Amino acid sequence: MAATVGALLRKELLVELRTLESVPGMSLFAVTTFVVFHFALNQNTVSGDEAAGILWVTLLFAAMLGINRLFVADQDQGGFDAFLLAPVDRTAMLLAKAIALFAYLAVLELVAVPAFGLLLLAPPLHQALPDMLVVLVLADIGIAAIGTLVAALAVQTRARDLLGPLLALPLLVPVVIGAARASSPLLVLTRAGGHVDPPQVRWLATLALYDLVFGLIAYAVFDFLLED
Amino acid sequence: MSRTLPLKHGRGLRPLSIATIAAIPLALVLVFFYAPIEAEEGFLQKIFYLHVPLAIVTLCGFVIGGLLAIVHLRTRDRQWDLRSYVAIHMSLIFGVGTLITGSIWARGSWGHWWVWNEPTLVSFLIVMLLYATYQPLRFAIEDPERQARYASVFAIVAGAFVPMNFLAVRLSSSYLHPRVLGSSSNLPPKMAFTFLISLVAMSLLFATLCSYELTAKRTRILLKARSRTLGFR
Amino acid sequence: MQLATSIPGSSNNGYVAAAYIVFFAIVLIYVAIMALRLTRVERGLRELNERAETAAGVAPNQTHGAHEAHNPPRERERV
Numbered sequence: 297m298a299a300t301v302g303a304l305l306r307k308e309l310l311v312e313l314r315t316l317e318s319v320p321g322m323s324l325f326a327v328t329t330f331v332v333f334h335f336a337l338n339q340n341t342v343s344g345d346e347a348a349g350i351l352w353v354t355l356l357f358a359a360m361l362g363i364n365r366l367f368v369a370d371q372d373q374g375g376f377d378a379f380l381l382a383p384v385d386r387t388a389m390l391l392a393k394a395i396a397l398f399a400y401l402a403v404l405e406l407v408a409v410p411a412f413g414l415l416l417l418a419p420p421l422h423q424a425l426p427d428m429l430v431v432l433v434l435a436d437i438g439i440a441a442i443g444t445l446v447a448a449l450a451v452q453t454r455a456r457d458l459l460g461p462l463l464a465l466p467l468l469v470p471v472v473i474g475a476a477r478a479s480s481p482l483l484v485l486t487r488a489g490g491h492v493d494p495p496q497v498r499w500l501a502t503l504a505l506y507d508l509v510f511g512l513i514a515y516a517v518f519d520f521l522l523e524d
Numbered sequence: 525m526s527r528t529l530p531l532k533h534g535r536g537l538r539p540l541s542i543a544t545i546a547a548i549p550l551a552l553v554l555v556f557f558y559a560p561i562e563a564e565e566g567f568l569q570k571i572f573y574l575h576v577p578l579a580i581v582t583l584c585g586f587v588i589g590g591l592l593a594i595v596h597l598r599t600r601d602r603q604w605d606l607r608s609y610v611a612i613h614m615s616l617i618f619g620v621g622t623l624i625t626g627s628i629w630a631r632g633s634w635g636h637w638w639v640w641n642e643p644t645l646v647s648f649l650i651v652m653l654l655y656a657t658y659q660p661l662r663f664a665i666e667d668p669e670r671q672a673r674y675a676s677v678f679a680i681v682a683g684a685f686v687p688m689n690f691l692a693v694r695l696s697s698s699y700l701h702p703r704v705l706g707s708s709s710n711l712p713p714k715m716a717f718t719f720l721i722s723l724v725a726m727s728l729l730f731a732t733l734c735s736y737e738l739t740a741k742r743t744r745i746l747l748k749a750r751s752r753t754l755g756f757r
Numbered sequence: 758m759q760l761a762t763s764i765p766g767s768s769n770n771g772y773v774a775a776a777y778i779v780f781f782a783i784v785l786i787y788v789a790i791m792a793l794r795l796t797r798v799e800r801g802l803r804e805l806n807e808r809a810e811t812a813a814g815v816a817p818n819q820t821h822g823a824h825e826a827h828n829p830p831r832e833r834e835r836v
Binding site: 462470477 | 650678681689695
């Protein structure tokens with residue numbers, strides 16, 4: 297199983313590196329959205345709850361772009377059939393795609409979070425970077441799990457570009473709640489000393505619980521999406 | 525298979541209907557003549573006996589739809605998919621009722637048609653937004669076997685989402701305000717009894733309507749199958 | 758933060774009535790839609806019986822589905 301996942305993952309990443317169809321688009325979308333927010337809110341800087349909200353909404357919508365494209369190549373070029381013929385555990389595809397999506401999200405955040413710090417964020421970012429990393433990782437796991445599942449569900453329907461986000465957004469609301477509440481204290485302006493409150497444990501626990509529950513469920517049901 | 529139209533599909537319908545028709549007036553009488561007027565909210569609190577049972581039954585309906593979907597995926601018997609579909613469909617209707625009655629209650633109690641710090645209402649909105657995609661999802665897949673399978677996967681994921689979502693929303697809104705619309709714990713005995721009967725009546729109504737819809741659907745399916753076998757259409 | 762209290766006075770009865778009426782209206786509308794569908798099914802069933810009887814060479818009579826004796830023996834049941 298691990299070998300299959302490794303092989304599939306390598307294929308995914310290689311294809312993405314060669315075609316560059318998801319990650320640059322997602323990153324550019326995020327940066328552009330920050331600019332749009334500046335004009336929409338008519339503010340030069342944001343902090344605290346507002347900053348957390350803008351950051352996570354943008355990351356979420358950029359993730360939608362990646363989710364939409366996740367299985368499209370397989371669907372259009374017969375990759376599903378080829379995979380189904382191979383004598384391997386089908387859940388390997390879930391794991392490979394989810395890890396790939398996580399990787400795309402990581403690259404997205406490598407671009408978007410500094411851009412956010414540059415363009416819109418009032419307090420300096422470095423004060424909260426380690427904690428922010430934790431929140432990002434936990435949220436990304438949840439987005440990757442649900443995103444892969446929803447992508448597989450939507451790609452074989454007629455209105456795939458529409459159904460994907462429509463399905464994913466409500467499902468990801470708990471992630472938004474957990475991530476935004478957790479990162480909000482990290483993004484506040486401090487007067488002196490640069491001390492920042494750590495994120496509340498309950499939000500990290502919510503994210504972790506969500507990741508666990510939906511990771512397991514995705515693992516359990518994914519097989520049924522790939523039949524015939 | 526017998527050669528006459530099997531009436532066993534509608535077998536449970538009659539006792540269910542009778543029980544429901546008995547339970548609903550009983551519940552109404554209790555609500556308006558037996559339960560005392562609540563001290564803080566006054567007469568408006570009577571909506572509680574309608575809104576909260578609606579909410580509970582809706583959520584259970586969604587979760588049950590997920591459980592039925594699990595059975596469908598394990599047995600591959602499409603009857604289970606039909607049951608899952610009907611449960612979710614009925615829960616959607618009851619869910620609309622929940623949102624509307626909740627909104628009316630918020631308006632009477634707080635002056636606004638929508639409040640963000642009532643976690644039940646907010647969770648409901650999210651859950652309804654999710655399940656609103658159930659039918660578009662089904663109708664976007666043409667192959668019936670795949671449609672049933674994908675719908676079941678959705679029902680399972682969404683069914684697990686319901687409690688998770690409630691937890692998250694509850695956590696996020698309870699820190700500042702007390703619950704706007706009152707909670708259902710610590711009820712005096714007369715109110716608790718009335719609430720219980722209302723809940724039972726609502727559950728019976730849900731079960732009856734589901735049974736009704738299942739029977740109607742199955743009859744339609746049988747009718748189509750018969751026309752095809754006899755060579756018409 | 759103040760606790761929510763109901764707006765004092767007259768309008769509360771209206772809200773309670775509205776909520777219960779909306780609920781029953783939803784249920785009634787649903788039952789009405791189902792009744793409409795049922796009449797359509799019954800019509801289809803009647804047509805089917807008539808056609809089956811004319812196909813079997815018997816003049817269509819007025820009795821409904823309980824008497825299945827006329828149906829051709831090769832008919833299979835599909836559920």
